[in-house]
Amino acid sequence: MHHGLHYGLLVMGAPYSSPAPHSALRFAHAIIARGHQIAGVFFYHDGVHNGSSLMTPPQDELNLHEAWRELNQQHAIPLDVCIAAALRRGLMSESEAHRHGQSAFNVAPPFELTGLGQLLDLQQRADRFITFA
């Protein structure tokens, strides 16, 4: 009987300026295909840009935001974004935009703004914790 491991992923590279998010996605699909599970993905540092729903690459390029959404839809994997790192870089949810008097927002479910406690919790829960930076 094969028992899968629970993996936690930390993504700290921005889409299109770092290969980190794409590597993380490929890694996620590969380990799921081998019977393991992803306990969650946490976006920190420049990785928070993966959460921007306004990301609009040319049509012949992979839309990384969409790729993360699909990973969530197919496997119900939580996508947590550090709120402090996100706000600093101009990424916010509708409720945060309202709170800060901003006229637009670019973070929506399945991406969730959350605190660094979630990162540490994910690391505690995971059998393997892998950083992509």
Added chain:
Amino acid sequence: MAPPDALLVVFRHAPHSSNWLREGLDTALVAAAFGQPVHLLFMGQGIMALLKEQGSGAPGQKATLPIIDMLEMYDIETLWVSEEALQKMHIRQDLLIDGVTPVSAQDIPSLFQQHAKILNF
């Protein structure tokens, strides 16, 4: 051997060149606030975070030295610095803040082996 839930936070970036140091320190503080034992290791350019004579804020960033100065209040008392990095950059240990323990290159792998939880910044 470090306690099983101890977190080793590794810093490899200098202050002000990026936000790595600042956001790494934030993670260390949150972990300590949650009661996790936290140990810090400064390597490569990261050793410059420990220079006691550093000015604040290049391009509109908050200084990180005040955060490092208050680590003790969060019970973060173990700060290791790579001896090799100090030598490479010709930085004497008396230029660093107090309470930093130098670690030789050959002892660094055992620090990683002793910690099940590691975050790199």
